[in-house]
Amino acid sequence: MSREHDHMSDQFVADDPSSLPHEIRTHEDDVEGQVVNRSPDRARKPSPIAVDQDKAYGDDDNIIDTSFQPLDASDQADISMSTLSSKTLDGSELADISISSTGHIKRAAVVPYYEYIEDLSSKEEGYIYRLKPKKIKDNANHYDQYEDVNQIEDRIGFRGYSLIKAAACKDEDWVVRWIYIYHREISGWYHLKFHNSWDQMASQGHAHCFERALNNRYVEMALRSFIHDLFKKMDGGGHLEIDPVIQLWHQGASAMKVSRMCVMQSSGSPYDDEPRWKIIEEQTAVSHRYICKDNYYNPPARRGVWSDLIYAFHHYTYDFSASQTLIANLDCDRHGHISNVVCLDKKSTPYHSCENPSIADNIKRAFRQFAEQHECNEICEVLGNVALGKLDASENKK
Numbered sequence: 001m002s003r004e005h006d007h008m009s010d011q012f013v014a015d016d017p018s019s020l021p022h023e024i025r026t027h028e029d030d031v032e033g034q035v036v037n038r039s040p041d042r043a044r045k046p047s048p049i050a051v052d053q054d055k056a057y058g059d060d061d062n063i064i065d066t067s068f069q070p071l072d073a074s075d076q077a078d079i080s081m082s083t084l085s086s087k088t089l090d091g092s093e094l095a096d097i098s099i100s101s102t103g104h105i106k107r108a109a110v111v112p113y114y115e116y117i118e119d120l121s122s123k124e125e126g127y128i129y130r131l132k133p134k135k136i137k138d139n140a141n142h143y144d145q146y147e148d149v150n151q152i153e154d155r156i157g158f159r160g161y162s163l164i165k166a167a168a169c170k171d172e173d174w175v176v177r178w179i180y181i182y183h184r185e186i187s188g189w190y191h192l193k194f195h196n197s198w199d200q201m202a203s204q205g206h207a208h209c210f211e212r213a214l215n216n217r218y219v220e221m222a223l224r225s226f227i228h229d230l231f232k233k234m235d236g237g238g239h240l241e242i243d244p245v246i247q248l249w250h251q252g253a254s255a256m257k258v259s260r261m262c263v264m265q266s267s268g269s270p271y272d273d274e275p276r277w278k279i280i281e282e283q284t285a286v287s288h289r290y291i292c293k294d295n296y297y298n299p300p301a302r303r304g305v306w307s308d309l310i311y312a313f314h315h316y317t318y319d320f321s322a323s324q325t326l327i328a329n330l331d332c333d334r335h336g337h338i339s340n341v342v343c344l345d346k347k348s349t350p351y352h353s354c355e356n357p358s359i360a361d362n363i364k365r366a367f368r369q370f371a372e373q374h375e376c377n378e379i380c381e382v383l384g385n386v387a388l389g390k391l392d393a394s395e396n397k398k
Contacts, residue, residue, distance in 0.1 A: 125155065125267050126266035127154065128156050128186075128264050129210075131213050131262075133221065134220070135221070136221060143215070143345050147214075149217070154183060159182075162178060163175065163176065163177045164177060173196050175196060176192065178190075186262075190280045192264070194278045195208065204276040205275045207350075212261065212279055213263050216258060219258050222313075222317045223256060223313065227256075233246050234246045234247050249379055252336070256306070256313075258339075259281055259284055260281070261279065261281045263277065263279065264279070266278070282337070284337045287333040288300045293328065296373045297311065306332050312379035315380050316383055325344070326344045326370055328342045328343065329342035344366055349363065
């Protein structure tokens with residue numbers, strides 16, 4: 001798949017989570033990942049119902065008198081479709097019998113016990129893979145797609161819900177829907193995302209999903225470093241009086257966060273037309289795309305509190321990585337929550353597209369466009385970001 005089609009805008013209006021699309025219930029024993037009722041917009045085979053033998057007839061007040069009484073014609077008609085279980089004298093199963101409207105007994109075929117075993121192909125279960133945070137290191141602050149990363153693997157249950165129309169309007173090639181995850185640590189509402197082309201690939205989007213998770217992990221680390229450096233500039237490392245302007249910048253940057261992301265592999269799902277690998281990302285509010293393909297300076301019409309911070313952070317990350325890593329896609333909502341990040345490495349093409357010769361040219365063009373389009377602001381100057389200009393642009397043409 002061409003890497004340039006992998007830039008997406010998955011942002012949308014996050015509906016009020018308190019207004020749930022559908023009712024959710026779990027078993028009384030609260031087994032993680034077990035779901036009783038299924039989404040009504042998908043046809044599913046109902047799960048077997050386990051009944052406590054001591055409570056099979058409910059409370060004593062609700063027990064119906066089942067003593068023998070003669071049946072008239074209307075009663076026989078009412079039970080014409082009823083089935084009874086018949087056994088031989090030795091207790092073995094004989095057959096199911098039904099009573100017709102005329103009172104004649106009809107024998108039905110015996111159903112083996114294993115027909116009642118739950119069909120796991122329609123069970124919404126899978127595994128999630130959460131990458132552990134990246135540490136800030138003086139000698140390795142660039143994005144490395146081949147880095148060995150520790151991760152946490154957990155089995156989950158989930159419920160898929162309706163598509164998010166706002167996301168579909170922005171990115172026709174991406175599918176985004178609500179999902180509820182059952183897990184001891186991260187239960188709640190998320191956005192499930194995948195590209196339409198992934199189900200046609202032999203990998204089912206495996207490498208694409210983990211690339212996005214690694215991008216997310218790197219930007220989260222770079223943001224921590226950005227906030228820390230602003231803090232040091234605020235009072236000159238403890239040697240000067242606090243600068244109120246830089247203090248406001250630091251407070252704004254501290255409110256920013258990178259939305260949590262993990263990778264999901266579904267082990268069983270009723271959605272046969274979807275890829276096995278998907279992205280799970282924290283829900284966000286209305287967002288603006290500040291950085292995207294061929295446009296590395298795209299501020300909103302009404303510049304808010306985040307604009308200067310985001311573009312200073314964009315420049316900071318480039319310098320922080322020794323000009324080796326470039327954020328090629330970034331969205332931010334009104335709360336300062338960053339999502340849909342895509343990172344490019346100047347020295348290597350993405351693993352999933354390494355055999356595509358055009359990707360390397362696209363990466364060179366992206367670095368050149370960033371140098372040409374970026375507009376430094378006062379935060380860039382305070383942080384000491386290296387000024388971009390014709391020198392950087394000519395260097396990237398090589």
